[in-house]
Amino acid sequence: MTDSPVDFVNLTTDPLDLQEIVDLVKDNGAGAISTFSGTTRNTFDGKTVIQLDYEAYTPMAVKQLSSLIVTARSKWSITKAAIYHRLGTVPVGETSVIVAVSTVHREESFRAVEFLVNELKATVPIWKKEMYSDGSVWKENAESRRCCRS
Amino acid sequence: MSDDKITITVLYFASACDATGLSSESLTFPLPQIRINELEDKLKARHEKLKSLLDVCMFAVNMEYCERDYIVKEGDEVAIIPPVSGG
Numbered sequence: 001m002t003d004s005p006v007d008f009v010n011l012t013t014d015p016l017d018l019q020e021i022v023d024l025v026k027d028n029g030a031g032a033i034s035t036f037s038g039t040t041r042n043t044f045d046g047k048t049v050i051q052l053d054y055e056a057y058t059p060m061a062v063k064q065l066s067s068l069i070v071t072a073r074s075k076w077s078i079t080k081a082a083i084y085h086r087l088g089t090v091p092v093g094e095t096s097v098i099v100a101v102s103t104v105h106r107e108e109s110f111r112a113v114e115f116l117v118n119e120l121k122a123t124v125p126i127w128k129k130e131m132y133s134d135g136s137v138w139k140e141n142a143e144s145r146r147c148c149r150s
Numbered sequence: 151m152s153d154d155k156i157t158i159t160v161l162y163f164a165s166a167c168d169a170t171g172l173s174s175e176s177l178t179f180p181l182p183q184i185r186i187n188e189l190e191d192k193l194k195a196r197h198e199k200l201k202s203l204l205d206v207c208m209f210a211v212n213m214e215y216c217e218r219d220y221i222v223k224e225g226d227e228v229a230i231i232p233p234v235s236g237g
Contacts, residue, residue, distance in 0.1 A: 038237050054236070057163055057229055060213040061236075085236060097237050117237065125210070125229070126236030127164035138165040140233035145215075146206050 008082035009065045011056055011126075016095045021082050030079040030102035034109035036117050038097040040090050047132045054087045054096065057125040061085070068119045072101075075115070076108040083116060085126060096128075118143065155180050158222055160193070161229040166207065169199035186211075187218040189228065200230075207232050 008024050018037060025033055040052045069081045079102040086096045099116045103109040120126075122143040129138050157178040162170050179192070186209050194201045208215055208231040211222060215231070222228055 055164060056236070057161065057210075057213075057231070060210060060229065063213055121234070121237040123215075123234065124236050125163065125231050125234055127232065128235040128237075129164070138168070138232065139235035141235050141237065144233035144235065145208060146233055 006080045007066065007069045008080075008084070009062050009069070010082075010084045011058055011061060011087050012084065013086070013088040016084050016086055016098050018095070018098060021084055021098050021100050024082045025080040025100045025102040027079045027102050029104065031104055032106035032109040033100060033102045034106070034113045035098060035100040036113050037095050038117075039095050040092050042092045044130055044132075047134075049092055049130050050133060051092065051131045052090045052096070053129045053131070054085070054090060055127050055129075056085070056087055058087075061124050061126055064124050065120065068116055068124075071119075072112045072115055076112045077103060078108070078112055079103055081112070081116070083120065085120075087126075154182060156183060156222070156224040158184075158189075158225070159227045160189075161227065163230065163232065164235075165203060165232045166200065166230040169203055170197045183221050183223050185218070186216060186220045186222060186228075189222060190218065193230075203232065204230070 042049050065083045082100045084098045090096050099113050101109045101112040121141045123145050129136050159176050161174045162172055167173050190204055210229040211226050
């Protein structure tokens with residue numbers, strides 16, 4: 001079925017279901033499905049995180065995630081790919097992001113998932129705010145692309 | 151269409167939204183166009199709390215990242231992108 005969608009990008013306030021996303025990328029021609037799940041941690045620097053909030057520049061984030069999949073397709077032979085990111089309040093211990101890729105052989109799916117997660121964390125306009133008992137802070141990924149002005 | 155002024159939309163996210171108290175604003179400049187680094191200076195003058203933050207932010211125009219020498223034109227949507235923390 002060549003006309004069924006092969007890439008799935010979604011930013012949602014609903015809880016993420018790994019099996020549902022695995023099913024999206026499942027394909028009889030693909031012998032491998034690799035997935036990455038990112039979950040929200042309960043501590044940062046010894047402080048207890050009560051809750052996390054994600055926000056996004058949604059249209060740009062969707063556009064960028066779609067274009068990351070296009071780039072990944074130019075590097076590896078991907079059958080289907082899905083990137084789901086949660087927005088809004090995410091309780092500690094829940095899944096905030098899932099990346100799933102199906103390929104004919106396993107090696108390519110490992111590489112593609114790693115690439116997509118790394119690029120997402122560096123360039124896609126999504127932000128996480130951690131709430132502690134004594135305040136909150138907008139987090140910054142170490143790999144985030146920044147202005148190079150000194 | 152006037153040559154001598156432009157109106158653009160500026161979007162603020164995350165820490166930039168907190169710093170300005172705004173999620174977006176419409177700004178008009180008496181110029182035919184404005185470069186990102188000139189806009190950056192104007193935004194710093196306009197929002198005291200953006201001053202140090204803007205130095206580490208990226209800019210995106212119409213949903214594409216751009217450098218500081220990019221030229222913004224009438225009707226463009228300019229987003230201030232603080233360091234991201236998705237994942």
